[in-house]
Amino acid sequence: MGRAEARRAQNSTRTTKGKKPKKTGIRRFFTWKKLLAYFVGLIALGVGAFVALYLYVDVPDSKTATKLQSNIYKLSNGTVLARTGQVNREEVPLDKIPKDIQNAVVAAENKDFWTDPGVDVKGTARGIFNTVMGHGKQGGSTITQQYVKNSYLSQEQTVTRKVKELIISLKVQQKVDKKDILAGYLNTSYYGRNAYGIQAASRAYYQKDVDKLTLEEGAYLAALLQAPSQYDWTVATDDGKKNAQNRWNYVLDKMVEMKWLPADKRKDMKFEVPKDPKPPKGMSGQNGYLVKAAEQEIERALRAQGRSESDLAAGGWTIELSIDPKKQKELEKAVYQQVTRKLDPQARKVDAYAQVGAASVDRKTGRVVALYGGQDYLKHFSNNATREDYQPASTFKPLIFASALQNEAKNENGQRITAGTIYDGTSKRPVRGGDTAFAPENEDDVSYGPVSVQESMNKSINSAFAQMAVDVGLDKVKKTAVDMGMNGKAGNFEEVPAMSLGSMGASPLRMAGAYATLANHGKKVTPTLVAKVTRNGGQKLDMPDPIGSQVLDRTNADNVTQILKGVVNDGTAKVVQNATYAVAGKTGTSDDNKSAWFSGYTPGLVTTVGMFGEGPGGKQVPLTNTGGHDGRVNGGGYPAEIWADYMGEAADGDTEFDLETDEAAVVPPPPAPPASSQPSSQPSHSPSPAPSRSQAPSPSASKPPTAPPPSPPASQSAKPPKPPTPPSNKPSPSTGGGADGGTVPNGGREEQQN
Template sequence: MLLAYFVGLIGLAAGAFYALYLYVDVPGEGNKAAQAQSNVYKNQKGEIIARLGEVNREEVPLSKVPKDVQNAVVAAENKNFWTDPGVDLKGTARGILNTVMGRGKQGGSTITQQYVKNYYLDQRQTVSRKVKELIISLKVQDKKDKTEILAGYLNTSYFGRNASGIQAASRAYYGKDVDKLSLEEGAYLAALLQAPSQYDWGTATDAGKRNVEARWNYVLDKMVEQKWLDPEKRKAMKFKPPGQPKPPAGLTGQNGYLVQAAREEMIRDLKRQGRPESDFAAGGWTITLSIDPKKQAALEKAMKNQLLDDLDPKAREVDGHVQPGAVSVDAKTGHVVALYGGQDFLKHQLSNATRGDYQPASTFKPLILASALQNESKTQGGQPITPSTTYDGTNKRPVVGPGGDGFAPENEDGYSKPAVTVQQAMNDSVNTVFAQMAVDVGLAKVKKTAVELGMKSDFEEVPSMSLGSMGASPLEMAGVYATLDNHGKKTTPSIIKSVSWKGENYKLPNPVADERVVSRNTADGVTSVMTGVVEDGTANVVASGRYQVAGKTGTSDDDKSAWFTAYTPGLVTSVGLFGEGQGGKQVTLQGTGGGGRVNGGTYPAKIWAAYTSSVFDDEDDDAKFELETQDKYVPPVAPARTPSGNASPGASKSPSGTPSGTRSPSSSSSGSPSGNTRSPSTGPSHHTPPGPTSSSSSGNPPKPTNSGGTGGDPNTRPNGGVNPPPPSF
């Protein structure tokens, strides 16, 4: 009878287990805690800038874990892992008995069982949980390969120092990625699995240190026993303690702005692929930024020396309203190499580098010229629009033509000249000329070109857009100018150098497109004209004998924003200053630093010059632009009149060594890039034949005046240069 009872009991237990085996299924997915990961942001050197997420975990494939480190973990936790059935029945039975008897947590589980506990279940010590663990482990063993199980175990196990998974543990204890671990380091991490908190060398007691060192030796000895480690090599190994715990990387200073920009870019790309933002929020992303530490430090230093040191909010209220931002882009790669979002992310979390709520002002003017050249546009009088076309630059001159609507902008400081070339109008930032040019080209065409170059499309096609009345960010304007620097190839700045998700590479689009959005002749023609702004215009403060610069200043109404965006042949940088009052209200920058007006040629240009000058030696690019232009884009220039009335060539020859198509400093007075001029004998220029070049409201040619403070001869510029002849009507 006793035997019958015993056999019956065994049968009932077997039947109950079989019923449970059929009833308990492997969950469709792991628990949220096991899947939650952090997103890691690194600089170009691989140093962590920030780690964001509730759980410090970063999944990696098993191929990223060195084989020696894999063997160390298996030797420590389950030496028969590769051949066992996935469960330890005796160990599980012992654990259930001890739980029933209240003896607390007991070991004995296989790696498969621990993986199931970590990934599918939880850490509670109950009989029902242990039975589920056993059944699910048997099923997982049949469904998954051993390598997949080991990878899951390594990615879900807790190693102490708030590190879940072996990649986070490698960073926490050794400051390196898991694929860089040595066997000795891997053996220490394997030893930690037994008691993560007690065995952390940085916080362990003397007893804990002795125990973890003993466990480290045990791990290596087991590897020798399994023939995974040469005995002689084992004898030579000495225990080396890991580094001390380091505080988590924070978001202070510029870090927050860098991380914010990278996060926004990643979310944009996921949406481009039709994936939800939640895919990024779930974690597991490792993002290496393209930020160059040297250039980043140089930009921050330029901001401090050229602007911040002048500010005293306690003495001047306006100084507390100044919000500076800047973005610097490598023209060849399209990658952001430096970014300045504000004085401290924790104090002002809206990035001034990426905000698009302030007007870019006159930095928009080169886009109007680009559209004119690209579309081979003509003036109201039927003359081609080129850098040497003569326009009426009279102050408050009403725009004429379809869509002009009587718009009559005011020129800065009342600048007023009845005859000015497009080149000189760009140099001096003459509003009336570009307002008329935008209408001549067609507002819709101007907007189309601007969007193709990289501006957002959310602005109206109105005459005032010619003055940059829409919103834009330094990042956006840096992209537009980078497209010009890249000879018309669309450049969308990216702050991300590389991305991996759960250890696998994630491909982002190339920041520099293969195809051009405007022709090379158009882009290079605009670049040539913008060198004049630096050599003989509003941005002459940045002129350098070491490298050529093409750029444009910009100042919005009431000095609420001031800009300087410019580029050398290899580096594009946009600097903006924004007046932000209480509640985000846009306020004037006048009086900043105890001075008067703030325009693009003051603080922004000085910051740009200090930064670019300090990093130029780091560039591999030539000092001069390699421009290709044609006569129809940069046409010949008629002889300009000297103050005595005698004709002289419109531009001097390029200095020795200047690439074909580039502007020489001596040519800026005429407005024609060198290398594209003809001698007077080749024929008259395009603006001498009869027919209007730019219409006035009355239709009559205005008489030369001395308005604008030129003084003396009406054809003589204040700097001693010579104005072109007045337009023909």
């Protein structure tokens, strides 16, 4: 072997001895260099995937559920009447939430909220890991992430949802101001007791608006966010209560740590037990009628502004009603006292058909201060105060006279129509000058001969007003009535002679508006139940002004008031006389006694009461013998008695009308009868004025009020010279709508009054 070959052999032997064995199988993939490459590649892949997801995942539209809110209906004194809607949530702007309360929530949930990037990567990663490992729900999300979860995503605990939460939170953080994020979080979070958002929670736990909360109360609401059901003091276990107090202390301590709360003030703070939950406000009783009537007003306002009615259904509205709680209570009491307690459907079938509706309006503001829709909205859905399917009957007659004055109309003889103008009060007298034959019958077919307009109004003489309507012009009468607030839609208000007897449909609320126009000296009043409407604590919905333009000259309106005072002083409405304030009004009883009315007013308050016979399927039926009353139910009976009872408690302000009238003096109230042991030579056909509840027990409809001396029954009375005595106490024959009168002792009626 040569020297060179030996050297190569030696080197080969040395190399073989120092070389590590070559790796085989899976081990050849895990050198440190390869592991580093794998790690770098994984990071690159993750970053690339995240970038791809970031570009791919868009911020979705907020969930419909988070937009839904309840509508809050409040009375004039701030009392919550009802809440409607699928979700108990009322959004409020951040500036309505006290700064201390904001800080309490931030301290509890995410103390670095104002400076963080909007996400907690470590916390989210821990949450993803625990989700994968099946460890259940884990915390660590920022307020931004919780807001994103509430507003854009589901509550499911999945890896996909958590990754989306992280990406969307980063995008939201870039586009949305921190204050808006906090406001969104506070308005969407669940606090227990079916309360979504801090305003609903404040009402649920403390029965107050969020801007009235103390810091101690706000700290409890902040503590609830961790475990709403477990920390609800009313249902919490002993451990739950202990944990709730610990969390409450944690919230306040964190506020001290963040220098949002002075330490010395913190030492003096004590945990306050929240109030027990109140049952949710429902739609029972009068609540449903008030809410539905208010909804109709708001929907009309939305349509008038070119907006959709669905805006109301979306929620978030706070609706303040003009209802005066005291007057509302008095109206409900009056209906019960004068009618409801006397009804016995088991003994009298007709009693099951009696329905009462009423509306009371402040004539100066046009605001509805009390409204009665029926005994219970959940039992009778039709609102008797707003329904327009019954005839207003003779309560329409003052509008005919108003039209005569406004149009300077003349009678057949060319004489200007005034309170002193003479008409023929003969029953069934054919109306002259019209295109349609019409000869209305007076109640009980009584003929009066020549009578003044004042007397015709007092006694509600059909034949006189049928002729007056034609003298004025049916089209002009209708125009005046519509100008005053009546419904002029075709089919509801036909220009036919029978309209003189109130044959159109009307509601107590509309009639209250028409009479309020008279009381308001001719300025149109459109009764309004809604006083104020706001949304989410800021946006305001403009509602129409209930006081409109001058539709009647003041003198003409005041002349009608003057003549209606006579109806009270010496007519079918004597039952409403009151010694402390002046009253003007008119009774009405429709065809076949299917409805009975009284519309009247004092100088400040206008109230209309209607009573309706509603049989099965909504069929209109007579009210005859309702409540044990023997015979016809007239406007001067139950409706006037309800009116007198209510107004005796509710009327206030001016006691005398401020009238500018050119009519002769109104018929004065009758003088008090002199004390005497001798019975009256003439039978009394007028009821005694109904005392208020504060003065005396309410009179029964079937028993006479105490008065010396009692009059004999009408059937035994001597026949007065004029007008003739009604032949009987049976219901009068159909008159085409327009008979009315007052109940009297022993079931009689006001003498020959319709």
